[in-house]
Amino acid sequence: MWHALLTSVSLTVAAASLALGTVKSVAARREPALALKLTASSLFHSAALFLLVTPAVYRAVGHLTGVPHLAALLIDFAALLRVGHAHLLAHLWHPPDRAGPPLRRAVGAWVPLYGGTLVVLAGLFAVTDFDGSARPLLLATDHARVPQIVALHVLYFAALSAAVTATVLKCRSLLALGSPGLTPELDRSVRGFAAAVALDLVHAVCLLVAMAGAARGRGMDALAEGAWLATAASALVANHSLVRLSVHARRQERRDHSALRPLWQTVVRADPRLVLTPGLAWGGWDTRIALSRRLVEIRDGARSLRPWMTAEPARAVARLARHGAYPGVDVVAAQAAATILYAARRRGVGRPPATADSDFPGLPGEDVPAAGERAHLVLVARHLDHPLVREALTLLCPDARAMCGSGHP
Numbered sequence: 422m423w424h425a426l427l428t429s430v431s432l433t434v435a436a437a438s439l440a441l442g443t444v445k446s447v448a449a450r451r452e453p454a455l456a457l458k459l460t461a462s463s464l465f466h467s468a469a470l471f472l473l474v475t476p477a478v479y480r481a482v483g484h485l486t487g488v489p490h491l492a493a494l495l496i497d498f499a500a501l502l503r504v505g506h507a508h509l510l511a512h513l514w515h516p517p518d519r520a521g522p523p524l525r526r527a528v529g530a531w532v533p534l535y536g537g538t539l540v541v542l543a544g545l546f547a548v549t550d551f552d553g554s555a556r557p558l559l560l561a562t563d564h565a566r567v568p569q570i571v572a573l574h575v576l577y578f579a580a581l582s583a584a585v586t587a588t589v590l591k592c593r594s595l596l597a598l599g600s601p602g603l604t605p606e607l608d609r610s611v612r613g614f615a616a617a618v619a620l621d622l623v624h625a626v627c628l629l630v631a632m633a634g635a636a637r638g639r640g641m642d643a644l645a646e647g648a649w650l651a652t653a654a655s656a657l658v659a660n661h662s663l664v665r666l667s668v669h670a671r672r673q674e675r676r677d678h679s680a681l682r683p684l685w686q687t688v689v690r691a692d693p694r695l696v697l698t699p700g701l702a703w704g705g706w707d708t709r710i711a712l713s714r715r716l717v718e719i720r721d722g723a724r725s726l727r728p729w730m731t732a733e734p735a736r737a738v739a740r741l742a743r744h745g746a747y748p749g750v751d752v753v754a755a756q757a758a759a760t761i762l763y764a765a766r767r768r769g770v771g772r773p774p775a776t777a778d779s780d781f782p783g784l785p786g787e788d789v790p791a792a793g794e795r796a797h798l799v800l801v802a803r804h805l806d807h808p809l810v811r812e813a814l815t816l817l818c819p820d821a822r823a824m825c826g827s828g829h830p
Contacts, residue, residue, distance in 0.1 A: 445580035463506035483707025512713035565635035613662035620655035684802035728774035737813035754800035
């Protein structure tokens, strides 16, 4: 019964990790970001780790290779590499270490530890003579008096402790920064991720205790096997934290896609050719593709309106904003919204483009960095119906039907 429970837990975690890893791999092919690739790789390592623990796979590996306990070494490899993935992800989430020399220095400092540990573990395993049956999770207690196996597990524990400690400290450092990008959702996910990584140490500590007890002739198999549940809990908590981030990002993409609809309608209504033809990869479930398409169409639509844009709407918004009648308004977004609406209305009623020597300096906010463009356009869309924008357009078009057309374009 006990072993059936352990096997069921391992298979469940392996299946969940494999499914999530496949989803992340597909996402990484569409958007080749390093964080996505690392997440997918970490999930595949987790799936392999929990598959190797199941008795059938554990013994099959030994039978196929002729090395009865080879799966135990592979389990240690997969567990250490999984923590290594988490360690690097924590650096990628940390703004000061996200790219450039800091990230390269961190990788250069830790790669020798991970690589050297794996090499020494393999060497200790290779010089060990094994006897007895191959039982998953019990290599440490079955060979508690073998010096090489004791050294192997002590080294594994030391390397794992260093990696887990560094990862948890990096997560805590990220939380302490209080950066604007640290949303409550991301805060909870990072805390859960740090707790998941720390749970890996529980299994290692219990394994060392079980090994010490077995060396004194005490039966500690139950502790060695039960400690594996801590690793299972670690994987489930880590998976939940990663899924929470993905679900939150998907919800935000869906909200932004909906918020951008009024702006999209404003800039593309006069020229339907701006709407992209759906490609073969399109699916209504993919909010990221839908959002990207909408942003591209808005940018193209704004460029098509540029000949009808003038500086008067932005100036009117600035004058009204200086009076302080609309506290909390984003002036740049309001100026962009007024400029786009004014140009769309002028084109809609057949007004000629502005003269080539007009003093139009450019659409307000068009110089925002690429990383902030989406947030800026969402703000612009939300200001289309702002009272400040409506008042500014009323000042410019007292006779709306004659001057700019009636209502929204």
